[in-house]
Amino acid sequence: MIGTVSKTxxxxxxxxxxxxxxxxxxxxxxxxxxxxxxxxxxFIAFFYLKNADWSIPEIEIGCYTDENFAGKGVTTKAMNLFVDYCFETFDFKKIRLRMHHSNTAAQIVAERCGFELEGTIRMDYMTTAGEIVDLTYYGRLK
Structure with missing residues (x-):
C-alpha cells in the first residue's frame, strides 16, 4: 500500500x-x-489482480484491508468470494498470493481460503525503501 500512497x-x-x-x-x-x-x-478493503500469465492462465491477488475491519473475518469472506469470481469470470486455472513471511494475518487468510503454501522465493521483491526481501508464495488451483 505504501507504493499506492506514494503515487497519490x-x-x-x-x-x-x-x-x-x-x-x-x-x-x-x-x-x-x-x-x-x-x-x-x-471502505472495507482493496483487492487487485496483477502479474497475469494468460498462457496458463494464472494471476496474483493482492489485498489491503482497512484496520477497522481487520481480524473480524471480513477479509477471509471477501477473499473467498473474490477467488470464486476470478475463477468464473476470467477462467484462471491458478491464483497466487505472495507476502512477506512476517505477514501472519495474510497467511491465515490464505490458508482459510484454501490456498496451499508453495514455498519462499529468496530476494524476490524490492520494497519502496529499497530493501530486497524474501516472499512466501501460496497457490490455489481451480
Missing part, C-alpha cells in the same frame, strides 16, 4: 495514478476492486 500525494498525482490503472486494465495487466459496506458505504 495530491489531486494531480491521483488522477495520473487512476489513468495509469485504467490503461493497465485495458491491457489486461492490472484490475482493481473495492469492497464496500453496502449499508454504510464505508
Amino acid at each position: 500525494k495530491d489531486l494531480a498525482a491521483t488522477e495520473q495514478f487512476l489513468k495509469d490503472i485504467d490503461e493497465k486494465r485495458i491491457k489486461r495487466e492490472y484490475f482493481t476492486y473495492l469492497v464496500i459496506d453496502n449499508s454504510t458505504n464505508e
Whole structure:
C-alpha cells in the first residue's frame, strides 16, 4: 500500500495514478476492486489482480484491508468470494498470493481460503525503501 500512497500525494498525482490503472486494465495487466459496506458505504478493503500469465492462465491477488475491519473475518469472506469470481469470470486455472513471511494475518487468510503454501522465493521483491526481501508464495488451483 505504501507504493499506492506514494503515487497519490495530491489531486494531480491521483488522477495520473487512476489513468495509469485504467490503461493497465485495458491491457489486461492490472484490475482493481473495492469492497464496500453496502449499508454504510464505508471502505472495507482493496483487492487487485496483477502479474497475469494468460498462457496458463494464472494471476496474483493482492489485498489491503482497512484496520477497522481487520481480524473480524471480513477479509477471509471477501477473499473467498473474490477467488470464486476470478475463477468464473476470467477462467484462471491458478491464483497466487505472495507476502512477506512476517505477514501472519495474510497467511491465515490464505490458508482459510484454501490456498496451499508453495514455498519462499529468496530476494524476490524490492520494497519502496529499497530493501530486497524474501516472499512466501501460496497457490490455489481451480
